[in-house]
Amino acid sequence: MAKTNTLDFRETEGTRPERAVELSVLVTVSERPDDLTEVYEQYSRALAAAGMPYEFIFVLDGPWPEALDQLRRLKQLHPEIQVVKLNRWFGEATALAVGFDRAQGSTVITLPSYFQVDPAELPRMIRAFHEGRADLLIAWRHPRVDSRFNRLQSWAFRSITRFLTGTRLHDVSCGLRIMRARVAAEVRPYGDLHRFLPLLADQRGFRVEELQVRQSPRDSVRRVYQPGVYLRRLLDVLALFFIFKFTKKPLRFFGLVGSALAAAGVAITGYLGVYRLLELGPIANRPLLILGVLLMVLGVQLFSIGLLGEIIIFTHARQVKDYEIQDRDDD
Amino acid sequence: MDRFKPRAEDTHGELAFSVVVPVYNEQDSVVPLCDQIRAACDPLGRPYEILLVDDGSSDRTPEILNDLARRDPRVRPIRFRKNYGQTAAMQAGFELSRGKVIVSMDGDLQNDPADIPRMLAKIDDGFDVVCGWRRRRQDKFLTRRVPSIIANWIIGRLTGVRIHDNGCSLKAYRASNIKSVKLYGEMHRFIPAMATLTDAKIAELVVNHRARRFGASKYGLGRVWRVILDIIVIKMITSFGSRPALWFGLWSMPFMLLGGFLLVAFAAFGVGGTPEAWLVGSTSAFLLFVLGANLLSLGIIGELVVKTGDHPVRPVTRTTVDFLEVENGENEHA
Numbered sequence: 001m002a003k004t005n006t007l008d009f010r011e012t013e014g015t016r017p018e019r020a021v022e023l024s025v026l027v028t029v030s031e032r033p034d035d036l037t038e039v040y041e042q043y044s045r046a047l048a049a050a051g052m053p054y055e056f057i058f059v060l061d062g063p064w065p066e067a068l069d070q071l072r073r074l075k076q077l078h079p080e081i082q083v084v085k086l087n088r089w090f091g092e093a094t095a096l097a098v099g100f101d102r103a104q105g106s107t108v109i110t111l112p113s114y115f116q117v118d119p120a121e122l123p124r125m126i127r128a129f130h131e132g133r134a135d136l137l138i139a140w141r142h143p144r145v146d147s148r149f150n151r152l153q154s155w156a157f158r159s160i161t162r163f164l165t166g167t168r169l170h171d172v173s174c175g176l177r178i179m180r181a182r183v184a185a186e187v188r189p190y191g192d193l194h195r196f197l198p199l200l201a202d203q204r205g206f207r208v209e210e211l212q213v214r215q216s217p218r219d220s221v222r223r224v225y226q227p228g229v230y231l232r233r234l235l236d237v238l239a240l241f242f243i244f245k246f247t248k249k250p251l252r253f254f255g256l257v258g259s260a261l262a263a264a265g266v267a268i269t270g271y272l273g274v275y276r277l278l279e280l281g282p283i284a285n286r287p288l289l290i291l292g293v294l295l296m297v298l299g300v301q302l303f304s305i306g307l308l309g310e311i312i313i314f315t316h317a318r319q320v321k322d323y324e325i326q327d328r329d330d331d
Numbered sequence: 332m333d334r335f336k337p338r339a340e341d342t343h344g345e346l347a348f349s350v351v352v353p354v355y356n357e358q359d360s361v362v363p364l365c366d367q368i369r370a371a372c373d374p375l376g377r378p379y380e381i382l383l384v385d386d387g388s389s390d391r392t393p394e395i396l397n398d399l400a401r402r403d404p405r406v407r408p409i410r411f412r413k414n415y416g417q418t419a420a421m422q423a424g425f426e427l428s429r430g431k432v433i434v435s436m437d438g439d440l441q442n443d444p445a446d447i448p449r450m451l452a453k454i455d456d457g458f459d460v461v462c463g464w465r466r467r468r469q470d471k472f473l474t475r476r477v478p479s480i481i482a483n484w485i486i487g488r489l490t491g492v493r494i495h496d497n498g499c500s501l502k503a504y505r506a507s508n509i510k511s512v513k514l515y516g517e518m519h520r521f522i523p524a525m526a527t528l529t530d531a532k533i534a535e536l537v538v539n540h541r542a543r544r545f546g547a548s549k550y551g552l553g554r555v556w557r558v559i560l561d562i563i564v565i566k567m568i569t570s571f572g573s574r575p576a577l578w579f580g581l582w583s584m585p586f587m588l589l590g591g592f593l594l595v596a597f598a599a600f601g602v603g604g605t606p607e608a609w610l611v612g613s614t615s616a617f618l619l620f621v622l623g624a625n626l627l628s629l630g631i632i633g634e635l636v637v638k639t640g641d642h643p644v645r646p647v648t649r650t651t652v653d654f655l656e657v658e659n660g661e662n663e664h665a
Contacts, residue, residue: 205387205412248515255560284607293615297622300586304579304629310564311575311633313515323419327410 023047023054023126024103024181026110028095029071030061033113034218036070040081043111046122057082059099062089067113093194100184108184112175115218117141122176128211129178135206136183138169138198139176142212146220153223157233164241167199169210176213180206192236203244205324248313254306262299268292347377347431348451349506351424353417354396354438355386361395365406367444375448381406382424383438387414418519425509434503441469442501443539450503450536459508459531462494462523463501463538482558489566490524494535497523501538505531517557521565528569573637579630583623590619 025047029036040056047054058071058081071083084098096110107129109122117139129137144151154171161172173195187200202208246253269292272283283289350368354361365381372379383396385408396408409423421435432454436442446463453461468476479498487493498520512525523533571578597612 205415249517249560251560251564252557255563256556282607284610289611290614293618297618300622301625304582304626307564307567307578308575308629308633308636310567311572312636314564314568314572315637315639323415323423324412325409325423326412327408 021055021105022052022107023050024105024108025054025056026059026096026099026103026108027057027113028059028061028092028099028110029064029067029113030089030092030095033064033067034115036067036113037074039113039115040074040078042115042119043122044078046119050123050126052126055082055104056080057084057099057102059095060085061092061095062086091192091194093189093191096194096197097188097190103181103184106181108179108181110175110177110179115216116174117176117219118214118216121213125176125178125211125213132209133207134209136177136179136198136201136208138171138208138210139174139213140169140171140210141174141215141219142170143215145215145217150220150223157237160234161196161199161237164237165196165199165244167202169198169208171210172196172198191239192232193240195233195236196240199240199244205326250309250313251303251306254302254309258299258302258304258306260299261295261302265292265295265297265299268295345429346379347375348372348379348503349382349424349428349430349433350379350444350447351382351384351421351428351433351435352438353384353386353420353424353435354388354392355414355417355420356388356390356392357438358388358391358395360438360440361392361399364438364440364444365399365403367440368447369403371444371447375451379405379430380428382428383408384420384424385410386416386420387411416517418514418517421519422514425506425514428506431506432503433506433509435500436502437500439543441541441543442499443541446501446536446538447503450501450538453534453536454503454505456534457532458534459505459529460523460526460533461503462496462533462535463499464494464496464535465499465540466495466537467540469540469542478555478558482562485562486521486524486565489562490521490527490569492523492527492533494523494533496535497521499538499540517561518565520558521561524565524569528572575633575637576627576630579626579633583626583630586619586626587623590616590623593619 025043027036027039027043033039036058044056047056056078058074060067060071060083068085071085075081075083082102084102086095086098099110100108107126109126121139125137125139144154158170158172161167177197179201183201183206186204187197187206189197189200193200198208198210242253268288272286272289272292275281276283350372352364352368357364361383365383368381383399383406385392385396387410393408393410396406396410400406400408407427409427411420411423424435425433432451434447434450436444436447442463450461450463468479470476479496483495483497486497500519502522504522504526508526508529508531509522511529512522514522514525518525523531526533567575567578593612593616597609597616
């Protein structure tokens with residue numbers, strides 16, 4: 001685990017507040033950080049306007065020399081800031097988990113290390129969270145002010161996510177989220193699934209809501225990623241889809257796909273058999289024959305893998321909890 | 332977090348019995364339901380509790396449950412954060428119950444609480460699981476009853492637990508018995524079959540079934556395929572749950588045998604035949620072998636999984652089912 005590898009700034013421990021604060025503000029510095037001094041200035045001004053005692057935690061995910069320098073200087077100016085540096089790049093999910101562990105507040109705010117939403121919107125967001133009943137409130141950048149290309153790829157990502165997970169949220173991967181400490185304690189994103197933190201929280205039965213906020217004009221830089229990044233995002237959504245839908249009933253998925261493939265195989269082979277019996281021509285030289293037979297094999301394979309999955313679930317059913325209790329009598 | 336785990340004192344044995352009722356959007360039914368349960372159970376003079384598991388209702392059910400609990404300490408509401416399904420609700424109720432016997436029933440008033448004393452008497456007679464049989468079901472014939480008859484027949488044939496009505500929620504269990512069976516997925520429909528894993532003595536009892544008065548039915552016909560898959564899983568788990576290699580091995584047999592037969596047949600006679608016949612035959616034989624070998628190795632992996640798991644590996648035994656079809660006085664409560 002990354003936690004054992006964290007390198008704290010030496011002075012951090014001494015200034016760590018003893019008492020629980022109300023708000024824990026968490027900034028993970030993972031990719032494309034803006035000038036962190038400016039990030040801190042703007043966020044802290046907005047937080048001061050909200051008028052609540054807060055702690056500010058930076059988690060520096062890996063060696064970013066420039067960001068490290070900025071944080072050092074920032075720490076000298078504002079010793080109350082907590083800075084955690086991970087000794088290599090672990091990914092944002094781990095950085096978030098490290099931050100969640102250090103957060104003392106009853107409410108945790110995560111903020112991106114670049115200007116994604118207008119910081120001036122923070123007080124309104126905090127107020128909405130405290131007045132509402134949500135366990136997690138996520139910002140929805142709307143209306144968008146950035147380039148058409150950005151909007152197009154966001155739209156594609158959102159459509160796929162909505163199609164596969166059925167979420168009604170509009171901006172799942174927005175970095176600005178406000179949540180109760182309990183959500184941060186229970187929902188542990190791993191891999192790249194931090195992008196879907198609201199969905200993971202929803203899956204555990206927390207109430208998740210969204211709030212329209214102004215997008216920062218600085219968020220409008222045209223973002224073009226490597227093709228591999230797009231592929232990874234797609235796989236992440238797919239992984240989420242399987243985790244949500246089929247982990248407790250693997251045969252539902254493998255059985256369905258397996259029988260469909262086997263049925264297609266039987267149909268193809270049957271067609272070729274009839275074709276041959278009617279002496280319409282030879283079939284051994286036809287690739288369709290191999291396809292048909294292989295489809296049957298694959299179908300049986302998938303079905304039995306589903307059965308194996310069921311055995312695994314049954315054997316470990318004691319560790320699997322199907323529900324989360326909200327209240328019960330404690331007489 | 333500890334607050335939300337079953338506590339030590341939650342183990343069975345404190346009370347004579349617990350009535351577990353999963354409720355989901357049943358704001359009109361819970362009050363009459365509680366009244367009927369109390370009317371049926373109070374004359375027994377035994378200490379009991381009513382666990383109402385609210386499966387994330389969106390109507391006024393939660394407030395009504397809290398109100399009921401305030402007025403009667405025997406009523407214990409449990410509230411889920413969101414809708415997790417009936418099996419999860421039953422499982423939570425079972426885990427948190429404190430009775431020596433657990434009675435489960437639906438929250439929609441279709442089961443009749445007046446049947447509870449007779450079910451408890453059956454447990455007293457020495458049975459571990461008592462299943463209700465809705466002999467005169469008040470549901471649509473074609474979409475609800477016909478699929479149910481077919482499903483029950485298949486489940487009975489496959490698992491050896493030949494009861495008429497697996498789907499009836501009104502059941503009574505000896506707590507020590509049912510608490511060792513971990514339910515998951517949608518296994519609440521197959522509790523009798525699952526109970527065979529603990530060598531349960533099972534009895535069946537005809538119970539009253541009433542037409543739905545409030546709310547809408549939460550099931551439809553669209554779950555046939557899922558039930559078929561569930562039945563396959565139940566068969567595998569109850570018969571081969573501790574020996575998956577056997578199950579997969581049995582399945583690989585026909586493929587291997589057919590492959591071997593084809594290979595021998597074509598080697599012996601096919602050489603003289605057309606190249607086409609030789610190609611098709613040998614390829615099919617090889618593929619069948621591959622398939623059989625794959626199944627066998629999956630079985631071995633399954634064996635590893637079971638060995639490292641926490642369900643005790645033990646020989647499969649047959650469970651006795653007692654067919655005591657006691658006619659009940661339906662007219663009394665109609």
